Amino acid sequence: MTKAGIRGLHGPRGTGSTARGAGRALVAVYAILALAATGRSVVQILDRFAEAPVAYSLSALAAVVYIVATIALVARGRTWIRVAWAAIVFELAGVLIIGTLSTFAPDLLGIDDPSPFGRQATVWSFYGAGYGLVPLLLPVLGLIWLRRRSRTNAADASAVDPTDATSGRPA
Amino acid sequence: MILGFTIAQSAVAGIAGLLCVILALAKRKPNDATFLALGLVEVLLIAQVVVALIAPAVGNPATGNLIEFWGYLITAIIIPPLAAFWALAEPTRWGTLVLGIAALAIAVMVYRMYQIWTVQLA
Numbered sequence: 001m002t003k004a005g006i007r008g009l010h011g012p013r014g015t016g017s018t019a020r021g022a023g024r025a026l027v028a029v030y031a032i033l034a035l036a037a038t039g040r041s042v043v044q045i046l047d048r049f050a051e052a053p054v055a056y057s058l059s060a061l062a063a064v065v066y067i068v069a070t071i072a073l074v075a076r077g078r079t080w081i082r083v084a085w086a087a088i089v090f091e092l093a094g095v096l097i098i099g100t101l102s103t104f105a106p107d108l109l110g111i112d113d114p115s116p117f118g119r120q121a122t123v124w125s126f127y128g129a130g131y132g133l134v135p136l137l138l139p140v141l142g143l144i145w146l147r148r149r150s151r152t153n154a155a156d157a158s159a160v161d162p163t164d165a166t167s168g169r170p171a
Numbered sequence: 172m173i174l175g176f177t178i179a180q181s182a183v184a185g186i187a188g189l190l191c192v193i194l195a196l197a198k199r200k201p202n203d204a205t206f207l208a209l210g211l212v213e214v215l216l217i218a219q220v221v222v223a224l225i226a227p228a229v230g231n232p233a234t235g236n237l238i239e240f241w242g243y244l245i246t247a248i249i250i251p252p253l254a255a256f257w258a259l260a261e262p263t264r265w266g267t268l269v270l271g272i273a274a275l276a277i278a279v280m281v282y283r284m285y286q287i288w289t290v291q292l293a
Binding site: 020021022023024025027028029031032035036038039040042043046047117119132 | 236238239242243245246249250253254257258261263265266268269272273276279280283286
């Protein structure tokens with residue numbers, strides 16, 4: 001596709017949805033992870049919340065963050081782009097912090113089962129090992145994608161905006 | 172769960188996933204073959220629901236956590252239709268990749284379901 005063709009997919013300036021091209025695959029992975037995290041969290045809370053309330057609460061939080069990230073990546077508009085940034089940064093911090101705690105100080109999370117596939121494992125435990133490290137890699141890809149997208153949107157805005165106040169010249 | 176059926180199911184999902192990933196690398200857009208492959212994965216998941224409902228009554232009960240098992244199965248069964256819907260509006264290799272990702276996710280989930288069903292209580 002020509003550059004113009006790709007830009008044309010992004011919608012009004014600064015508001016392009018991620019739901020095109022490679023972003024579509026990114027959203028797919030986010031959606032599947034959101035579903036998996038939500039399913040796991042619901043089961044843990046309904047079935048055995050008392051076993052590890054801290055870990056399971058974090059599990060629920062992770063699920064919510066993934067859902068928000070998925071929606072924010074699909075929705076159009078500058079606010080949603082900011083929400084997407086926030087959610088992805090939060091989830092990266094989450095997987096790094098909880099990954100470290102679960103590996104080196106599991107008692108702080110109330111976990112006594114060291115297995116990433118065990119009863120007490122959450123999406124972020126052991127850096128997402130129980131999910132093929134996808135929870136660790138995905139936010140990195142997400143941030144790279146958001147940066148590319150904001151650059152493309154910025155290029156669109158300065159290239160095609162005839163009402164650009166800074167230009168001072170007739171369109 | 173039945174071991175033979177589980178292996179078949181995982182294999183079908185795995186092969187469908189790999190097929191879609193290879194086609195995506197070859198820049199092919201989603202076609203009948205890719206959608207049919209995902210459709211087959213879905214049919215097998217529906218069959219798995221039937222198996223899971225009947226199995227305990229015929230001497231094959233789950234030794235693992237049933238809530239966890241059904242959580243996985245219900246999550247799994249909604250993924251192929253969602254993926255197909257999502258890929259329909261993306262007539263490029265990325266749409267094909269979406270189908271591949273979904274199929275591979277199902278392959279993993281089926282394997283996890285089998286682990287949960289047959290967990291050996293220490």
